[in-house]
Amino acid sequence: xxxxxxxxxxxxxxxxxxxxxxxxxxxxxxxxxxxxxxxxxxxxxxxxxxxxxxxxxxxxxxxxxxxxxxxxxxxxxxxxxxxxxxxxxxxxxxxxxxxxxxxxxxxxxxxxxxxxxxxxxxxxxxxxxxxxxxxxxx
Numbered sequence: 001x002x003x004x005x006x007x008x009x010x011x012x013x014x015x016x017x018x019x020x021x022x023x024x025x026x027x028x029x030x031x032x033x034x035x036x037x038x039x040x041x042x043x044x045x046x047x048x049x050x051x052x053x054x055x056x057x058x059x060x061x062x063x064x065x066x067x068x069x070x071x072x073x074x075x076x077x078x079x080x081x082x083x084x085x086x087x088x089x090x091x092x093x094x095x096x097x098x099x100x101x102x103x104x105x106x107x108x109x110x111x112x113x114x115x116x117x118x119x120x121x122x123x124x125x126x127x128x129x130x131x132x133x134x135x136x137x138x
Contacts, residue, residue: 007094008087010126011108011116017042018052020075027074028057040107040114041078048107048114050078084109085118091126094118 016034018027018041031039031054038053056077071077083103085094087110094106098120108116 004090004092005126006087007085007089007091007106007108007118008110008115010091010094010122011118012122013116015040015114015116017114018074018078019043020049020073020078022074024052024057024060024071024074024077027052028061028071031057037104037119040082040117041074042114046114048082048084048109050075050080051082051107052078053104082107086110087115091123095123095127098123 016030016036016039018030018039020041020043027039031037031052038051038056040048041050041052043049052074056079060071060077083097083101083106085097085106085108087108097103097106105117105119107114108118
């Protein structure tokens with residue numbers, strides 16, 4: 001059996017965060033440009049206050065793109081109740097969470113601070129190592 005890594009070891013390091021007072025259309029632009037399905041929202045001192053996802057942005061994009069509506073602030077559209085994972089959580093446990101939910105990403109916390117984000121893809125990369133066929137058996 002392969003040693004299980006933790007969420008901290010498997011998470012993405014290039015963390016993109018948004019601010020609650022940002023214009024939501026600008027935040028959406030960042031998500032698109034960075035090819036992200038969502039991003040954590042932090043306050044001025046770095047506290048996690050929400051998460052903005054593609055799902056949150058769909059109606060905004062429709063309104064802005066087709067009806068020339070203004071967006072508003074990220075705080076008005078983000079999900080404030082964020083499910084997080086502790087940095088020391090084994091990747092297998094994170095995989096079980098993903099398998100039993102619709103989450104595509106989970107913020108990784110260490111001592112109450114946001115340190116990264118772990119996605120389904122990050123977890124799949126780690127699990128892929130465990131099921132690689134033994135190349136010596138043929």
